[in-house]
Amino acid sequence: MNTPFWGPDWESLEQADPAIADILLGELGRLRDGLQLIASENFTSPAVLAALGSTLANKYAEGYPGRRFYPGCEFVDQAENLAAERAKDLFGAEHVNVQSHSGSSANLATYAAFAQPDDPVMALSLSHGGHLTHGSRVNFSGRWFTPIPYRVRRDTELIDYDEVRDLARLHRPRIILCGGTAYSRLIDYRIFREIADEIDAILWVDAAHFMGLVAGQAIPSPLPYADVVTATTHKTLRGPRGGMILCRDEHAKAIDRAVFPFSQGGPMMHSIAAKAVAFKEAASEEFAEYARRTVSNAGALAKALEETGMRAVTGGTDTHVAVLDLTPTGVNGADAERRCAAARILLTKNAIPFDTMPPRTPSGIRVGTAAIATQGFGPGEMDRIGRLIARAVTAERGTKRGNAVLADIADEVGEVVAAKPAYARGEAWSPDASR
Numbered sequence: 001m002n003t004p005f006w007g008p009d010w011e012s013l014e015q016a017d018p019a020i021a022d023i024l025l026g027e028l029g030r031l032r033d034g035l036q037l038i039a040s041e042n043f044t045s046p047a048v049l050a051a052l053g054s055t056l057a058n059k060y061a062e063g064y065p066g067r068r069f070y071p072g073c074e075f076v077d078q079a080e081n082l083a084a085e086r087a088k089d090l091f092g093a094e095h096v097n098v099q100s101h102s103g104s105s106a107n108l109a110t111y112a113a114f115a116q117p118d119d120p121v122m123a124l125s126l127s128h129g130g131h132l133t134h135g136s137r138v139n140f141s142g143r144w145f146t147p148i149p150y151r152v153r154r155d156t157e158l159i160d161y162d163e164v165r166d167l168a169r170l171h172r173p174r175i176i177l178c179g180g181t182a183y184s185r186l187i188d189y190r191i192f193r194e195i196a197d198e199i200d201a202i203l204w205v206d207a208a209h210f211m212g213l214v215a216g217q218a219i220p221s222p223l224p225y226a227d228v229v230t231a232t233t234h235k236t237l238r239g240p241r242g243g244m245i246l247c248r249d250e251h252a253k254a255i256d257r258a259v260f261p262f263s264q265g266g267p268m269m270h271s272i273a274a275k276a277v278a279f280k281e282a283a284s285e286e287f288a289e290y291a292r293r294t295v296s297n298a299g300a301l302a303k304a305l306e307e308t309g310m311r312a313v314t315g316g317t318d319t320h321v322a323v324l325d326l327t328p329t330g331v332n333g334a335d336a337e338r339r340c341a342a343a344r345i346l347l348t349k350n351a352i353p354f355d356t357m358p359p360r361t362p363s364g365i366r367v368g369t370a371a372i373a374t375q376g377f378g379p380g381e382m383d384r385i386g387r388l389i390a391r392a393v394t395a396e397r398g399t400k401r402g403n404a405v406l407a408d409i410a411d412e413v414g415e416v417v418a419a420k421p422a423y424a425r426g427e428a429w430s431p432d433a434s435r
């Protein structure tokens, strides 16, 4: 191919490093051949991958556009400005920092911008759907700050807003954080805003999981309520691995300084260019349709799984993710995860609220529908997928019969995904297009 673009070049990788080339092909096959239901994963577009595999990976650009510590930034400045402008338009944000290397880096910077060591910080408990960076003892957030975890209600499994208010009044945290990794319902930002205002706290929404659904207007935006919103760009937003921070103008300086120079060095300009591509894609009607379909898929899948005897935590979902309590099936989440993986169905074990089982073998699983929505699946296909999951969960791995059942399911999974392949063979991007 005679193109001015020095981009993804499969032949040269295959020649230079056949070992890595083989691994890449193996992973591509794994992605194509399985049902990808890990709630934090997705399939990026060829355009995003092209930007990631570009020469922007070479550039040192510490600082911000127009204020860099290195020369030669005229093109990467344009990429970063475009990424930030597109994100501002997409989300209606006053200020966006697109340099965060990941969701966790965005969160580290946000703590740094608003809190001092040992300050109390309130967030949803990890065991009730929060994230490691929301005050876990094994993470900087729990070590350097004083976590005040709030939980969900036992009866509804929804955030206990009364407890949030009581804890806020008692501890007067600097930051109130909401959002999580395994909370399937909409968050009432209005109540959080009221509580934050009452004690003069910063309201921070960690939208890492669901920012793509916000971009596609499939769920309400936290922007009108939050002082600051952090997100990943690679989950439902379907861009490159990375993070971002959106905030009001009054906090722009504090956020920018907390990212660079406080917690990061040179930004990953190839990733920022890829974020710009993803933001452009996310502004399209096609993306909005994907976001809505992702949500309907999750509702339909949760329902299908309930019909097989599992219990949907909170009774269902409003987003892309559902947590299922497997107690009625007598199988723990870890066994379910392993059995499903053996049948090429990728999902994760997950604790349920007030779980009585240990974290390594929790009572539940978590499924997400963003990736399968990207490859084209719709709610009408969730019954079949639900039945495949349920069969795998109850198939005893290790026994001859169980292994045969799992092999059968794997074959059917192969059929299901072959109808709507991710990274279809023959697409221009595909390294094995010519094979």
Ligand SMILES: *Cc1c(COP(=O)(O)O)cnc(C)c1O
Residues within 6 Å of the ligand: 040, 102, 103, 104, 105, 107, 130, 131, 133, 179, 180, 181, 206, 207, 208, 209, 232, 242, 243
């Ligand atoms: C995924 C996630 C993060 C961390 O993102 P990484 O890119 O994995 O560091 C932070 N917060 C929440 C709520 C998440 O779901």
